[in-house]
Amino acid sequence: MSATPTFEELFDPDFLASLTHLSITARRVAAGGRFGEKLSRDLGSGMEFRDYRPYTPGDDLRRIDWNIYRRLGRVFLRLYEEQQDLPLYVMPDLSASMYSDDAVRIKAALKAALAMAAISMNQNDTAGLVPFGDELDLVTKGETGKVSIMRFARYLSLLQPRQNTDLAKSLDKLASLNLRPGLLVIVSDFFDPSGLKRFAAATGKVRHKLLLIQITRPADADPGLEGELRLRDCETGEVTDIAMTPAVMKRYREAYDRFCDELASLARKRRAGLLRLDAGQDVVEQLAALFESGSLAA
Amino acid sequence: MGFANLTPLAVAGGIAALAATLYALQILRIRFRQQTVPTLLFWKEAVSEAPVRTFRQRFRHPWAYLLILTICSLLWLAIAEPQWQDDEGAAFYVLVLDGSAAMARPGRFEHALADLEDDLKQLPADQRQVIWAGAAAETLLNPGEHPLLLPARLAKKTPEAVPASVERQLMQLASVRRDAATTQVRVYGEAPVSAAVIERLPAGVSVRRGSSDVEPGTDNAGITALGVAQAASGNWTAVDLLFRVEGDAAALPAAGEIVVRIDDRTLPASRLETDADRATYRVLNLPADGGLVSVALTGEDALPLDDRARLRLPTQQPIRVQLSETLPPVLAAALNADSAIELVNTDPDVVIRLSDEPSDAGVPALEFVDAELQAEAFLLGYPETDGSPDAMVLLNTAVQRIGLANIDASGLAEATERAVEVAMQPDSEWRFSVWQELLSEDYNFVQSRSFPLFVAQSVRWLAGVEKWYPYLAAGQPLPVSPVGNAPAFVDPDGQLIDTLGVDFVPNRAGLLHRASRAEPLEVALLDSAATTGRLDGALQYMGLDVLDAALLRNALVWLLLLALGGLLVEWWLYQKGRMP
Numbered sequence: 001m002s003a004t005p006t007f008e009e010l011f012d013p014d015f016l017a018s019l020t021h022l023s024i025t026a027r028r029v030a031a032g033g034r035f036g037e038k039l040s041r042d043l044g045s046g047m048e049f050r051d052y053r054p055y056t057p058g059d060d061l062r063r064i065d066w067n068i069y070r071r072l073g074r075v076f077l078r079l080y081e082e083q084q085d086l087p088l089y090v091m092p093d094l095s096a097s098m099y100s101d102d103a104v105r106i107k108a109a110l111k112a113a114l115a116m117a118a119i120s121m122n123q124n125d126t127a128g129l130v131p132f133g134d135e136l137d138l139v140t141k142g143e144t145g146k147v148s149i150m151r152f153a154r155y156l157s158l159l160q161p162r163q164n165t166d167l168a169k170s171l172d173k174l175a176s177l178n179l180r181p182g183l184l185v186i187v188s189d190f191f192d193p194s195g196l197k198r199f200a201a202a203t204g205k206v207r208h209k210l211l212l213i214q215i216t217r218p219a220d221a222d223p224g225l226e227g228e229l230r231l232r233d234c235e236t237g238e239v240t241d242i243a244m245t246p247a248v249m250k251r252y253r254e255a256y257d258r259f260c261d262e263l264a265s266l267a268r269k270r271r272a273g274l275l276r277l278d279a280g281q282d283v284v285e286q287l288a289a290l291f292e293s294g295s296l297a298a
Numbered sequence: 299m300g301f302a303n304l305t306p307l308a309v310a311g312g313i314a315a316l317a318a319t320l321y322a323l324q325i326l327r328i329r330f331r332q333q334t335v336p337t338l339l340f341w342k343e344a345v346s347e348a349p350v351r352t353f354r355q356r357f358r359h360p361w362a363y364l365l366i367l368t369i370c371s372l373l374w375l376a377i378a379e380p381q382w383q384d385d386e387g388a389a390f391y392v393l394v395l396d397g398s399a400a401m402a403r404p405g406r407f408e409h410a411l412a413d414l415e416d417d418l419k420q421l422p423a424d425q426r427q428v429i430w431a432g433a434a435a436e437t438l439l440n441p442g443e444h445p446l447l448l449p450a451r452l453a454k455k456t457p458e459a460v461p462a463s464v465e466r467q468l469m470q471l472a473s474v475r476r477d478a479a480t481t482q483v484r485v486y487g488e489a490p491v492s493a494a495v496i497e498r499l500p501a502g503v504s505v506r507r508g509s510s511d512v513e514p515g516t517d518n519a520g521i522t523a524l525g526v527a528q529a530a531s532g533n534w535t536a537v538d539l540l541f542r543v544e545g546d547a548a549a550l551p552a553a554g555e556i557v558v559r560i561d562d563r564t565l566p567a568s569r570l571e572t573d574a575d576r577a578t579y580r581v582l583n584l585p586a587d588g589g590l591v592s593v594a595l596t597g598e599d600a601l602p603l604d605d606r607a608r609l610r611l612p613t614q615q616p617i618r619v620q621l622s623e624t625l626p627p628v629l630a631a632a633l634n635a636d637s638a639i640e641l642v643n644t645d646p647d648v649v650i651r652l653s654d655e656p657s658d659a660g661v662p663a664l665e666f667v668d669a670e671l672q673a674e675a676f677l678l679g680y681p682e683t684d685g686s687p688d689a690m691v692l693l694n695t696a697v698q699r700i701g702l703a704n705i706d707a708s709g710l711a712e713a714t715e716r717a718v719e720v721a722m723q724p725d726s727e728w729r730f731s732v733w734q735e736l737l738s739e740d741y742n743f744v745q746s747r748s749f750p751l752f753v754a755q756s757v758r759w760l761a762g763v764e765k766w767y768p769y770l771a772a773g774q775p776l777p778v779s780p781v782g783n784a785p786a787f788v789d790p791d792g793q794l795i796d797t798l799g800v801d802f803v804p805n806r807a808g809l810l811h812r813a814s815r816a817e818p819l820e821v822a823l824l825d826s827a828a829t830t831g832r833l834d835g836a837l838q839y840m841g842l843d844v845l846d847a848a849l850l851r852n853a854l855v856w857l858l859l860l861a862l863g864g865l866l867v868e869w870w871l872y873q874k875g876r877m878p
Contacts, residue, residue, distance in 0.1 A: 097336035105336075191337035223335070230330035233338040240338055241330055242345050246873050251344035259340065 007157035009107065015115075015284060052076040087142060087182025088120040089128040089208060091174070092156070095165035096235045097191045098215070108279035109187045109215045110156045115287055116185050116211075117152045121145060128179070129155050132170035133162020138177060164235050165192045171202035184208035189215050190263055193236055200266045210272030214263060217279050221256055223249075303444070304378040312378075316370045324363050362871075369864040376857040379423070379444075389480045390425050390441075393417065393508065394464055396487020397432030399603045400828035401457035403488075406512055410486040411452070413509040417484065417842045418445050431489065432458040433772075433806035435467045459603045459807035461773040461825035462489035468505065469495070484508035484842070490827055491837045506840040519545025520604025520829035521593055524822050525769030526611060529583050534637045535614050539581040541593050541607065544829050550576055555597045560589045560611075586614035588817060603807075604829045607822035612766030614638065617757055620646035622655055625666065626737050632750040639757060648760045653731060662728035662760035664753075669733040675710065675718040676702060676732055679725025693722040695786070699765075700730075700755045704748065713741045728760050770810065771824040775801035786813035 055064060055075040063077045090113040098106040117127035126142030129152065139159075143152050167190070174184070184206060192199055203210060225244050232239045242248060260276075267274035277286050301309055335341065393414055401407040418426070418439075428439035428448065438451050464485055480502045485491065486509040496505055523542035530538055539558075543550060553572070558565045558581060571580045584591070588611060595605040617639050621630055629650060633639050649657050653667035669675075678696050680689070697703050702720055711718040714735065736743045743749060765785060767777050787795045787802065788811045795802065804810055810819040826832075 100334065100336050189336065191339060193337070193339065195339075220336075225333060228330050229333045231338060231341055232332065232334045234334050234336055236338070238338055240341055240345065242341060248344050252340050255340035255343035 007154055009157075015111070049078060049080055051079045053079055086120065086123075086125045087128065087180050088117060088125055089130055089174075089179065089182055089184045090117050091130045091132055091136070091170070091184060091186045091188075092159070093165060093186070093188030093190075093215075094131050094133045094159055094162040095188075095191075096161060096163050097165065097189055099161050100234045101217070101219075105189060105215045105217065105279045106161075108277055108283055109213070110159070111283040112213050112215070112275075112277055112287070113185070113187050114149075114153055114156055115283065116187075116213075117143070118149050120183075121149050121152070126182075127152060128182075130174060130177075131159050132167070134164040134166040134169065135162075136170035136173040141179065165190075166194065167192045168194065168198040168202035171199070171206055175205040175207075179208075181207045182209070183211060185211045185213060187213040187215065189220075190259075191235075193233075196259070196262050196266060200269075203266070203270050203272075210267070210270055211275070212263070212267055212272055213275045213277055214260075215277055215279050221253060223252070225249075301378040301380050309375065309378045309380075312374050313371050316374060317367055320363060320367050320370065365864060365868055365871075369861050369868065372857050372861040372864065376854055376861065380853045380857075389482050391417075391421050391427070392481060392483045393426060393428045394431050394467065394483060394485045394487075394489075395428065395438065396462060396464060396485060396489040397430050397455060397457055397460075398462040398464075398487070398489055398828060399457060399459050399601065399823055399825055400462060400488045400831065402603050403512075403518070403600045403831070406488060407457055409512055410488075410509040414486040415445075415448070417508055418448070420842055429467065430455060431462070431464045431467050431487075433460045433463070435463070435470065457603075459772065459823045460805060461771075461823070461828060462487075463773065463805075464489035465491055465495045468499065480504070482506060485837060488512070488831070490832075496837075505837060507837045508839075508842070510839050517546060517549050518600040518604075518829060518831065519543055519549040519551060519595065519597075520599075520601060521595065521607040521822070522604070522824055522826040522829050523769070524591075524593060524607045524609050524824060526584070526591075526609065527768055529586075531583060532637070533583065534616060535586050536583045537586045537611060537614070539584050539591060539609075539611075540578065542578050543595065544577060544826055545599070546830075549597070549599050551595045551597050555595060557592075557594045557596055559592045559594075560584065584611060586612050588613040590817070590820065601829065604823050604825065607807075607824065608820040609770065609822060610817060610819045614766075616640040617761045617763065618642045618645065618647045619757060620644075620649045620651075622649070622651035624652055624655065625650065626744070628737065628744045628749075629753065632753040633757075635750055636754050636757075638763075639754075648757050650757075652734065660727055662762075663730070664756050664760060665729060665731045666734035666737060667731045669714070669716070669735045672731060672733065673719070674721040675707075675714075675716075675736070676720045676730070678720070678722040679727070679729035679731070680722065681727055682724035689722050689724075693720065696722065696759060699759050701748070701752060705752070706746075710736070710741065710743065728762075730756055730760060767819070769824070770804060770819055770821040772804055772807045772821050773825070775803050785816075785819075787811060788813050 052065065052068070053076065055077050059077050063079075065076050065078045068074070068076050092106075092109050092113045094106070098109055113129075117129070120127045121143060124145060126144045127148075128142045129139040130136055131139060139155050140152075165188070167186075167188070190196065190199070190212075227244055229242050229244060230239055231242055264274055266272075275287075277283060304312070395414055396410060401410065414428070418428070423444065424442045426439070427437065427441050430436040430438050432455070439445065439448055464487075468483060468491065481504070483503065483505045485505065485507050491505055499505065520543070521541055522544045523540070525541070526537040526539050528534075528538075529536035543556070553567055553570065553576075556567075556570065556579065558570065565581060569581050571582070572578065590608060590610055592606070592608045597605075599605065619633055619639050619641055620643060621633060621641055630641070633641060633650075646661060648662050648664065650664045651657055651666075653665040653671070657663060667677075678693060680692055697720060707718045714733075735741070739745070769777060789795055790811065792811075794813055804821040807821050807823040810821050812818060
C-alpha cells in the first residue's frame, strides 16, 4: 500500500487555476446558511434587485417601494435575490483499494476532492472534509474562502490510509454529526465488501444532496489476468484461487457491469449526480468535460 | 491389427505411462501466481465453483482427464501407426525399381521413381516391399518401414552399368514369396521381362509394369559386344579383337568416332576392319601380352554408359617344356601338337620326366612314377608357404583345372585293379606325379582323346597359365575356355569369391580382380537391350487400383482426425468455462 500523495503532488497552482471557471449550482439550498454566491430559489433580502410584487398583509413594510406608490397609488414590494452559501462536504475513500496499484486511484480521488472543494471555496462557499474507510472522521466542518484552499489541500495530504471500506457505517456516522444540509461528494471506488444495498439504504439517512464520484481504472472492467492465480483482496486479505478461462473473464465482466449499473440506478433513485472518473486520465480534463455547461447541477 | 513403428507392448505401455503422467499432473498441487486485487467482489461471482484441482484429492473434472487422456492416446497411437491386416487373401506388393543401365537415359529414372513414390503412398506399409534391381538386389524398404526412409536410401543410387536384372530377381522373389498372400510384383523402369519368365512364376504371383512408358528416343548407339579370339593367323601369341556397335541409324558412329586404345597407345583407324553395316568391327593380330584394350565411341548420345568398353587381353607366351627322352613318344606327340608349347633342352618352365631322373630344383615337374612306389594314381605337390591356400582348396582347384574329374577313373581302376585316387601334399615345388604304368599301351589312357588335353592342362597348371576369357560381360556367366587354369577372383576388399560351385557371374561393368594379383580383368556392359531400348512386350503398364481401400485403411489419418476433433471439443469446453 502506498502512502498518501504529498502536498506538492496535490496542490498544483495550474491545476487549481484551471478549476476557477467551473462552478456548482445546487438546485436547492437549505435556508439559514451562510451568505454565499449560490442563488437561492427564495427571493428575499439579498442585494440584487430581481422583481416587484403586490403587497400582501404581513409583508415586511421596509421593502415597500414608495416611489411607485407615489406614482401609481398602489403598494408594491421590491424583491431582491437572496444569496446563500452551499455547504460542501467532501468524503474521500481512504480504504486500501484506493491505494493499490501505485496509489493511482487515491491520487485521482484526492485531486477530485480538492477540485470540488476549490470550486466551492472560490464561490465563497464552505467546504468540509469527512474522509472515510471502515469509519468516518470529521477533519473540518467547513473552510471558507479562496485563502482556505491551501489549508484544505494540506488536510488532504495529511490523510492516512485505512484498511477496509464500510460506506453504510460511514454514512450513519455522518448523519449523526447533524451537519447543515449541503452537497455531499463521495469520492470512492465503491468497492464495499458488504455490497451496494447497505450503502443505498444508508444514503436515505443523510439529508444532503449527493454527488457520487466513482474512481475507476480500465483494469476494473478488464483485468487482463491469465493462468492459475491466487487472488488476494487488498482490503480483507481474503484469497481465492482461480484458473482464468474466457468464461471466467466473461462472468467477471458481467459482474462488474452489474455493479456499475447498480450504482447508476442508486444515483438515479436518490436524484444524485454520478461522475465516473478514470484514475489514469487527467482529472481536470474529465471534470471539465463533466462541467461542460460551466456548472454542474447538483 | 499391427503397428508399424512400435510393438503392441510398447503401445500399451505408452498409453499406461500417459495415463499415469496425466493423472499425476491432475492431482499435483497447482503453483498459483499471487495477485493482489482491489476487491474480490466480482471474482467471487465469476468463480462460483471451488478451485480446479486440489492436491491429492479426487478429480473435480474426471471427464476433462478422460478427454485429455483420449487425445494423448490417439496421438500416441498415431505415432505407433497402427495398420489393419487384411484377411489371408490380401495382396502383397513387391515394388522393383530398375537400376540398370537402360535407366540412365535422360528422365527415365526420375519418371520411374515418381511413379513408384505415387504408388507407395497408396499401399499399406506392411503389405509392400521396395527392392532395388541394380548390380545386386537390395531392399530399399522392408514391409512396415516408413516411406520417409526411401529418399535417404536412394540418395546415392543412380542407374548402374549393369544389364537389367529384374528377371533374375523375379525368380528369386517368387521362391521366397509368402504363401498366405498373393503377390503382385510391380516393375518401375524399362527392364524387359520375357513371357517365358512370367510363365514360370508360381500361381499367385503376378507381374505388372508400374511406370508408364517413356519414348525410348532415337539418339543412342553403343557397344554391345567386345571380345577376343585366338588369332586366325595361327599365331599363339596374338589375338583378334572383335566388337559390335548397335543403335539408332542416325546415331551410329563414323569410323573416326571410334577410338581403340591398347594401354596408352591409340590404334590407327586403319587397323579397324568393318562390315558394310558399320556394326561389326575387327582388329587383327593384337599382341596377347595382357594389355588393356579400350574401345570408345566419342560422339554424344543419350546413354553414355554403353559408349565405352574395355577388355584385358590374354597373356600367351610359349611354355618351355623339357621332355625326358626316356618317356614314350606318345608324350612328345601330344606336346608337339600343342602350339603353345615349345620343347627345349635348357631353361624350361616345366619338365616332364620319370620320377627317379635328376632335375633342376625349383622347376615344376610332371613326373611319372612306379605305381608300386605311390599309392595314389595322381599325386599333386605344392610348395608350402605362409600364404598358401588350404590343401583341400588347392586340390579341388587342381582337379578342376587339369580335368581329372573328367577322366574315366572307374575304367582305369578296373584296368589297373587298383583304386584310382587323387591326393595333394606339400612339396618342395609344384609337382604332378602320375603312375608310369598309365603310359603303357595296356591301358586305354594314352589312346584316349582326352590324353592330349590331359597333358596340355597339366603343363598349363604346372606353368601357372591362367585361363583367359574371350569376353567378359556384366550379368553374363564367364565363358568357358578350353585350356589353362581358371583364375580365382577376389572382391574389392581382397576376399576370395567363392561361387559355391556355380558359374561366376560378374554383376557389373568394371574391374574384376584376380587372386593372383595379376592385372585386374575388365568387365564391359555389352547390353543390347539397354543400348537399343527395345523392351519386351510381355509386360504392360497397369496403374495401382488400391486408392480407396488404402485411404480407408490408413488409420493414421483417422487417428489424427479424431485427435483434432478432441482438441476442438477441449477448446470449446474451455471457451465455455467447462474445462479447466
